Amino acid sequence: MRTIIGILAVILIGFSAQAQQDAQAKALLDKVTAKVKSYDNITIDFKYSLNNAKENINQDSKGTVVMKGNQFVLNFMGITKIFDGKKTYTIVPEDEEVTVSTVNEKDDAAITPSKMLTFFNTGYKFSMDIIQNVGGKKIQYVKLVPTNAKDQRKEILVGIDTKMNNIYNVIEIAKKGTKTTLTVNSFKTNQTLPKNQFTFVASKYPNYSINKLD
Template sequence: MKQFLKMSVLALCLVVSAQAQEKNKAKALLDQMVAKTKSYKNVVIDFKYSIYNAKEKINQESKGNVAMEGNKYVLNFMGVTKLFDGKKVYTIVPEDEEVTISNHDDSDANSVTPQKIFSFFQKGFKYTMDITQKVGGKTIQYVKLTPTSGKDQRKEILVGIDTKTKHIYTLIETGKNGTKTTLTVNTFKFNQPLSKTHFTFVQSKYPNYYINKAD
């Protein structure tokens, strides 16, 4: 009986140790991705975004692009341009010929910015290594994130990272309601020769637009 207990304790210790190693490897890979991205002066990404829910008969796909430099960004997605110059957020809607200017609050945990794709997982998740896939000559290692809060409406998130470049390749989020959203990076460029006014709102470019100051 004592021998059995010793073996059981040993097996449990090995399982716990293996789980800890997997968690450490997963966290280390995520940290490498973040560090590599932050090392660049700027990052320009073309991406594809899809949302799917069989039960709700939702199957949509869109394309977009984003340029990021520090905390500044210009995001073009679904016909809308969102520009943040470090102080104000400018939401430009050509279809309505309208520009909405609002403040950005860094302390607001619910604020959504492109940069959060590289930081959202730092709190509130369990980490584990998932599958490895070959995609177009790239080796993509997936890290599975499982929310630690039962209130989180996300079931799990898979972050796919190129093992050679340490660049993000894909982000797959599965909700508890069955909705699956996928962001796939088509091109990842860095240290691009962007103009000095790339992250500056130039009102003269929108002479007939209604300027709505939300704050």
């Protein structure tokens, strides 16, 4: 779940001049950032693929995420993760269990909603990459290369629909050969959301054990 949240963070991409980047890549990413910030909320249906030829691993999963400000609800691989702005609730129906935890905003390793607009502020070199035509859409890729030698990722490719200035997909390539791809199937904005969209309601899970980690 942490990996998928990390990739979804790229959907709400927020880059700054602090990073090493070329002017063309920065201009394109700035357009995406400005558009994302203009939305009140975002609902995404996505496909997540994990591939490793050496290990003969090929896995495909689908999921949804609703985001508003620093709150989100993620449904992925049968698990629901709710962040209400203070606490994270991880709901696992298979185990009839809910885990409640408080996110440490000062933990640099923690990928939190509040960091979604600053996730790649530092630590990456940016450059323009290839252009592909996908179903009539012009997808321009921007390559991100981690500057930290200890980072297990070789590179990240962010595919941008240049007509809509929205993210089409995000590809992470690990140094050991694993490739994970998140493809946006639908991108809806400014939807009418229930008042309790980002609220954990314990009464909905009467037989679940609730574990508080802190």
